[in-house]
Amino acid sequence: MQKNQPLTEKVRHSTLIGEGEFYRLLYEHSIDAILLTSPDGRILAANPAACAMFGRTEDEIKAIGRKGVVDASDPRLAEIVKQREATGHAKGELIGIRKDGSKFPIEFTSSIFKDQNGELRTSMIIRDISERKSLEIRLQEQMERLHNITASLPDAIYTFNLSEQKTTSFNRDSFLGYSYEELNKPGYLLAQIHPEDAAKASTYWQDVMRNDSPESFEYRLRNKAGQWEWVDSRTSSLTRNPDGTPREIMVILRVITDRKKAEELFAYHANILGNVNDVIIDTDENFNIRYWNHAAERTFGWKAEEVIGKPAAEVLRTTFSEGEREESIRQISQTGIWKGEVTQFTKDGRAVFIDANIMLVKDQTGKVTGYVTANRDISKRKQMEEKLYQSMAAIEAANFELQQALEREQNLARTDGLTGLFNRRHFFTLAEHEFKVAKRYNSALSITIFDLDHFKHVNDRWGHQVGDEVLKHISKIVQSQLRESDILARYGGEEFILLMPNSNAKEAEHVAERIRSSITAYRIHQTNTVQRITVSMGVAALTAEMDSLDHLIRHADSVLYKAKESGRDCVKVYPTNAAK
16 A cells, blocks of 8 residues: 555455455445444544435545534443443444434444554444334324323223233223222223123133134123223233233223113113004105014015015005195194004005104204104094004113213213203312312312292293203303313202312302303293293302311301392302402
């Protein structure tokens, strides 16, 4: 090698080509940046991957030195250098700097060695880990999102290690009243299974261990209060043993007690409908037959499987008296029900005179979902009249129970079904938390209980439907006067309760007066009559001697009764001088 060769060429010959063609190819074609440096930070050589990574030529990289490609302000750099000096090798994560000044995360590996002349040299292998870091951030975000989702689900979700018989995670602090510590005890939850379901549960878990478990399993569990709750259990494998059997599984538990009750009631009603003597026909919104009971089979000669899905007009060939078809359409559109006499035909063409009752069915959004028809032979009208009313009541009850079940699925244990406000149980859950916060930080907190005066007169005079509408309207009036942090609930009947965090007695009294005034301004308009609604209100603010939420509520309740004794339509505060 000639003495006047550039240093880079000398380094390449002495450290690369001298070591063989393999190392030269590795150096030039590596996807990682490779820098040859001196211990003082000077860069002696840079491979093509380094030039591409930092956006500089080799000469530019050599000119700027190590501090030009690695962020010298990063405290991790000093630790890596210190480690390399102590052991001869170092590895860690640093920040790289491109030519345009942009910074990016890198994985940095460095070693100290002597070249063939005995001079100390350092190698730096740098890998751009921007994508990996981005993926790590996205993974963390996904994990946090998944955690937040599972924590907010109404279902209980836990993972279980089958080989260790140990719960590894649980998305709740409690389930069915049992604490996390109780649930985590081996076999504790299994011991609460109903004796009648124990054998099926044992078979189910044996199937789980063999990895051929059914999609779900419904059984009864005893809650902490000693009552039986229906639970739907679903499992899926997370990890497996070498033989393919599950090692860790995820179990999703959903309390379905209300649904089971609704299903049992629905099955009971369906059995009634299937066996009554009246003809029961259910159609969709386009009058295609969905249900055809035994009485319909006997009356018209068609089996249910022959008519399901067919248009009712095609099967029954209904004829109306003159003008009755148009009248039936008008009444159904206006009232949802039509009753009248029609002529329909059997499978063999025989005419049957029918007293028809058609009821329009809507879902919770008001959309028409179908029609239910209860038909009766006119010749037996008087004889069958009572059964017809019973069957119609059963249909309405079944529909009502189904709607109730759906509503409970959506707003279970949180809201009042009539007003949309929080219900009593959920109010106490929120209020207990706010009470503890207020006591811990010595902050203001107030409770207002109010009752609509003489509300029974409204129900007695115009009926509960009008009363319900009044309650819903009053709820909206009160909500319009509150802050987002205030907690309003229907306490029972026509009684409401309001918790106001960070509000003393005077502030609460001011809000209560504003609510009382707004309610007093509201008028009920019924049958040419205008009725005013008034409200009695009791306000109590948290004081040092109050040791429980119940204590605070009792004081608010006591002054509510003073408001009623004072002639109603007023606000009373506990103690009487608290708001002064």
